[in-house]
Amino acid sequence: MTTMMRVSPETREQVLRVAAEDYGGVSADEAVRRLLEEHWQAKAVAAMDHYRAVDPEGWADYLVEAERWHRADAPVGDPWDEEA
DSSP states (O other): OOOOOOOOHHHHHHHHHHHHHTSSSOOHHHHHHHHHHHHHHHHHHHHHHHHHHHOHHHHHHHHHHHHHHHHHTSOOOOTTOTTO
16 A cells, blocks of 8 residues: 655655665665665664763673674584585
8 A cells, every 4th residue: 555745846856866876776665765774774873872982881791792692693503414
């Protein structure tokens, strides 16, 4: 299901230009989705940067815990695979 959204002609043209030039000719809808995803990622990075700046000790603890989880997610060799 689709719906309409009112935007200025300039904004519409900018979205279509981004869709064509930066996203390989996707639809305006897909371009807006990708722009929103990039916006969310930028906010997440900014939040982590802020956390690191205001709580260096907490940030260090976070990195230690993240490394522990990273190691826990490591692939396990298949004992039945003779090449492993």
